[in-house]
Structure formats: structure tokens, C-alpha cells
Amino acid sequence: MTTSTAFPAATRPQFPLRLGTRRSPLAIAQAEEAKARLTAAHGWDSDAIELVPVLASGDRIQDRPLAEIGGKALWTKELDAALLDQRIDFAVHSMKDVETRRPEQITIAALLPRADVRDVLIGAASIRQIPVGARVGTSAPRRAAQMLSLRPDLVVVGFRGNVATRLAKLQVGEADVTLLAAAGLQRLGQTGIGHVLDPPDWLPAPAQGAIGIECRADDDRTRTMLAAIDDAPTRAQIRAERALLLALGGTCHSPVAAWTRQENGGLVMDVALFSPDGAIRRGGSARFATHDAAAAAELGRRLLTEAPRAISAFFHGS
Numbered sequence: 001m002t003t004s005t006a007f008p009a010a011t012r013p014q015f016p017l018r019l020g021t022r023r024s025p026l027a028i029a030q031a032e033e034a035k036a037r038l039t040a041a042h043g044w045d046s047d048a049i050e051l052v053p054v055l056a057s058g059d060r061i062q063d064r065p066l067a068e069i070g071g072k073a074l075w076t077k078e079l080d081a082a083l084l085d086q087r088i089d090f091a092v093h094s095m096k097d098v099e100t101r102r103p104e105q106i107t108i109a110a111l112l113p114r115a116d117v118r119d120v121l122i123g124a125a126s127i128r129q130i131p132v133g134a135r136v137g138t139s140a141p142r143r144a145a146q147m148l149s150l151r152p153d154l155v156v157v158g159f160r161g162n163v164a165t166r167l168a169k170l171q172v173g174e175a176d177v178t179l180l181a182a183a184g185l186q187r188l189g190q191t192g193i194g195h196v197l198d199p200p201d202w203l204p205a206p207a208q209g210a211i212g213i214e215c216r217a218d219d220d221r222t223r224t225m226l227a228a229i230d231d232a233p234t235r236a237q238i239r240a241e242r243a244l245l246l247a248l249g250g251t252c253h254s255p256v257a258a259w260t261r262q263e264n265g266g267l268v269m270d271v272a273l274f275s276p277d278g279a280i281r282r283g284g285s286a287r288f289a290t291h292d293a294a295a296a297a298e299l300g301r302r303l304l305t306e307a308p309r310a311i312s313a314f315f316h317g318s
């Protein structure tokens with residue numbers, strides 16, 4: 001049986017705690033990582049936390065580009081409802097897929113230590129070595145625009161589905177190359193494939209590689225339990241990157257890239273905004289104190305103010 005001495009009896013959690021997750025293999029791997037960190041931090045047995053798979057609309061609708069489905073919260077809506085209905089106690093998310101504006105009743109209570117933030121190129125050894133005119137399979141506006149900004153000769157083809165589906169599509173020749181997050185591949189144990197693309201030449205998505213755990217804002221017991229595994233450096237980076245996105249009015253469907261790292265006791269952030277066809281790129285960089293997320297927002301607003309219409313039309317700013 002699971003016992004806990006970390007909480008006074010009155011606030012001791014009710015076991016098993018219900019951890020909500022999407023159903024994709026990557027989501028399940030991330031949920032297992034969150035569960036392992038929580039049970040280790042609190043000295044619990046593995047039966048203290050039960051995974052509760054929830055079907056997200058983004059997973060259900062596979063045949064159309066996400067931007068076209070248009071609805072926001074494609075990855076979070078159903079897990080939010082499960083949280084608010086108390087069917088689960090907390091939910092695990094890829095922070096890259098979590099909208100910048102969240103319901104007031106929900107809080108990001110823990111961020112796991114950030115994994116590799118980089119993208120991986122599959123199908124060619126480097127961007128330069130992709131054959132002229134080749135097809136790039138991606139449905140991410142940031143990846144499409146960034147690739148076209150470097151290689152305007154390439155052709156982007158839509159490429160949705162989970163990691164395994166995309167690799168299978170590449171295998172059968174639906175595209176010549178594709179791009180995936182190194183973090184996702186690592187979590188799925190697929191480490192041997194592709195070539196990592198290093199920043200600043202190729203920039204990742206805001207919040208890429210970060211796993212967040214959310215709970216109800218008024219659930220103090222769960223918040224305390226989750227706070228025990230919160231990673232401060234990751235929180236500082238994600239706070240800055242989400243402040244940037246919020247200032248841009250950007251979403252995970254916007255052609256924006258950001259790379260943040262700790263340097264000399266502060267944060268350094270590189271940002272690039274693209275026109276969707278990649279023809280125009282505006283980059284900028286800022287150095288600021290670790291907790292100064294407002295400086296990241298300021299960088300975003302400055303880039304947007306200076307950007308031509310081909311870029312600014314795709315952001316609405318704040």
C-alpha cells in the first residue's frame with residue numbers, strides 16, 4: 001500500500017491520484033516520465049498514480065491541417081474539462097501545444113527539466129544537402145516558413161499525425177524529408193534517426209522540449225505535491241517564451257521560433273518571425289534577468305512593430 005509522510009494527515013492526497021494524458025504514444029511516454037518523477041520525489045509506490053487517457057480533438061481530427069480546423073485548445077480542451085469536472089487530479093502536456101491563455105481555474109503547477117530543444121531533420125544529412133526541389137513534409141507553419149527561408153526551392157507538403165505516422169509517411173515517400181522534435185524522438189526511444197539542427201542556424205518552437213503538469217488552481221494539495229518537482233530553470237525559460245508568444249498574439253500555429261538559454265546568470269533569447277512563405281525573416285535577440293519575462297514580451301513587440309506586413313498580418317499582438 002502507498003503511504004506518505006510528506007503531508008500532514010489533513011492534506012494527504014487521496015490515492016490513486018489520477019493523471020490525465022492524451023493517448024498518443026508520445027503523450028503516454030511523457031505521462032510516465034511525470035509519474036516517475038512524482039513517485040520518486042514523494043517516495044510513493046507506482047500504484048499511487050493512475051494514468052487516465054483522454055481523447056483530444058486534435059488527435060481525433062487527423063485529415064485536416066490544424067490551422068484549418070481553426071479551433072483553439074485542440075490539445076487541451078478535453079483535459080481541461082476532465083480537470084474541472086474532477087475526473088482527473090492533474091494533466092500532462094507538451095508545453096509547445098499549450099495555448100498562451102489558459103482558463104483561470106487551471107494553473108501550470110510543475111515543469112519537468114527541459115529536454116533537448118532542437119529539431120531533427122530526417123531524410124537528409126543537412127539542410128544544404130536536401131536535393132533541389134525536394135518535398136518537405138510538415139504541417140508546422142514555423143518549420144515550413146523557416147525551411148523555405150533557407151531553401152526557397154523546396155516544396156512543403158502537409159504532414160499531420162503522431163511521430164510514428166509521420167515517419168511512416170516519409171518511409172512510403174509522401175515526402176523526401178521531414179522535421180521532428182528531438183525531445184519527442186528521445187522520449188519514444190527513437191534516438192538513432194535523423195540529424196539534429198543546431199541553433200541559431202535553425203531555431204526551435206517556443207516551449208519545445210518542455211513537459212508541464214497542470215492542476216486546478218484552487219487545489220492547494222495537488223499544487224504543493226506538484227511544486228516538489230518543478231524545475232526552476234525550465235520555468236524561467238518557459239515563462240519568457242510564453243510571454244513572448246502572448247505579446248505577439250502567437251499560437252503554436254504561428255511562424256515564430258525562439259531559443260532561450262541560461263547565460264552568465266541571466267537568460268538570452270533569440271527570436272525569428274517569418275512570413276508564411278519564408279520569403280521574409282525578422283530576427284532579434286535580447287539578454288535579460290532570469291525572472292524578467294516582461295523583457296521577452298518587449299522583444300516580441302519590438303520585432304512586430306518593425307516587421308513588414310507580410311509578417312505582422314499573421315500576428316495580432318497584445
Ligand SMILES: NCc1[nH]cc(CCC(=O)O)c1CC(=O)O
Binds near residue numbers: 095
Ligand atoms: N506538435 C506536436 C508535438 N508536440 C510536442 C512534440 C515534441 C515534444 C516536445 O517538443 O516537447 C511534438 C512532435 C514534434 O514536434 O515533433
